[in-house]
Amino acid sequence: MATSSNIIIRMEIQKSKITFGEVAMAIGESGGDIMATDIIHSARDSAIRDITVHIPDHSNSSLLERLRGMDGVKVINVSDRTFLVHLGGKIEVQARMPVKNREDLSHVYTPGVAKVCKAIQQDESKAFSLTIKRNTVAVVSDGTAVLGLGDIGPFGAMPVMEGKAMLFKQFGGVDAFPICLQTKDTEEIIQTIKNMSPAFGGINLEDISSPRCFEIEERLKQELEIPVFHDDQHGTAVVMLAGLLNALKIVDKKLEDIKVVVIGIGAAGVACSKMMLAAGVRNLIAVDRQGAIVAGEEYSNSMWRWLAEHSNPNRATGSLSEVIEGADVFLGLSGPGVLKVEDVKKMARDPIIFAMANPEPEIDPEAAEPYVRVMATGRSDYPNQINNVLCFPGIFRGALECRARTINERMKLAAAEAIASVVGAEELNEQYIIPSVFNEEVVVKVRAAVIKAAIETGVARRVPRDFR
């Protein structure tokens, strides 16, 4: 699959030996595109430049080898833009007002703060108006299922959680804290989250492997009075359903008539399957490593037992290649390269493929393209990015504003329909089934739909002004 990246090469060029034009030509001949150059230092005989080069794949070694071999060129350093934006982390805490003098200090801190503490002690619901709880979400992971990278641990998970926190703020105006726990013990995770919950208006569980994630979420939902939302399950399912609703309009098929094959029945696969069944899909086959999940088999995973009973009505058995015959929709939430072009060719007319494994999808979109009517991935470098970032900022924006106790099925369905509705009938096409993350209408519509559904289902503890 074609991937690309930008690197910044700092080099010293001896002017008597080589010109910048010759260096630029060598970069071009090695497949690089010069995006920018900056002169860092210039002397009579030499210049130090930073050259930003776009390279078509991650193998920058031939380009660097060529530059290092050139007489008059000294490569001082090579940096990757992705690493540069992570230096020092991606978020910070900001005060909402400056503390300019002793009087300010006495209000925001002791002694003034004490009376606010006591007011909250007497009525804990005041924490919503007098602390950050009103607008704050904990993004909690144990690092066991990070993107498609697997169990990379809590330190490795932090950049993803920081990224989620950034997106919460930018798109939803929600203050989110990345929290990576140094434990994989289900009970310890539940207790830790419960113990830290006073500070937060919501808990966004992230990248916790299945099946532990199901128990952790279920227990926390029962034991906490704030929304607990496992993003990889429900955020993904909401956005997937939004995309599917629009893709079906293009191919003129109905939810109740289609055959769907889902591969990767972990956190995201279970939730997406359940959401499709709840929305009206009747013929859904869930497939994991051992093949199709089917009634009559023994499964230790309770979610698989549930799916065995509630899906696969024709009791199809076998591998992905076998059960994909005649499918209208393929949904991948597993890992790279699981779907072959030969499998796509066996699907029904106008196949819809959502290959959502990150960072590498189940099939190379370019290889699948000739045989597919609608193609979507989780990536930002292809059209139709189905990623839970379209959901979590807006769904929590709405849930926090109406102080929802929970995020229920109606709120999720409303969010999916809201996301789908952002793509107007006149705009809808194979390359545009799902709005861009940068479309400001997404959060506005999701927030409103979620608040309305929360009020209608009786889980809102506050009615925002525009709903009174």
Ligand SMILES: NC(=O)C1=CN([C@@H]2O[C@H](COP(=O)(O)OP(=O)(O)OC[C@H]3O[C@@H](n4cnc5c(N)ncnc54)[C@H](O)[C@@H]3O)[C@@H](O)[C@H]2O)C=CC1
């Ligand atoms: N685009 C998006 O918004 C999202 C994408 N994802 C992606 O979906 C994938 C799964 O994520 P989670 O459900 O959180 O992980 P998970 O670890 O809970 O589940 C993964 C499941 O896929 C199965 N699997 C893996 N390789 C397989 C193969 N070759 N054949 C059959 N089954 C296979 C595993 O057995 C497991 O049941 C990851 O790549 C993740 O990045 C997850 C959430 C959101």
Ligand SMILES: CC(=O)C(=O)O
């Ligand atoms: C997008 C996301 O949450 C994931 O791939 O895990």
Ligand SMILES: [Mg+2]
């Ligand atoms: Mg995730």
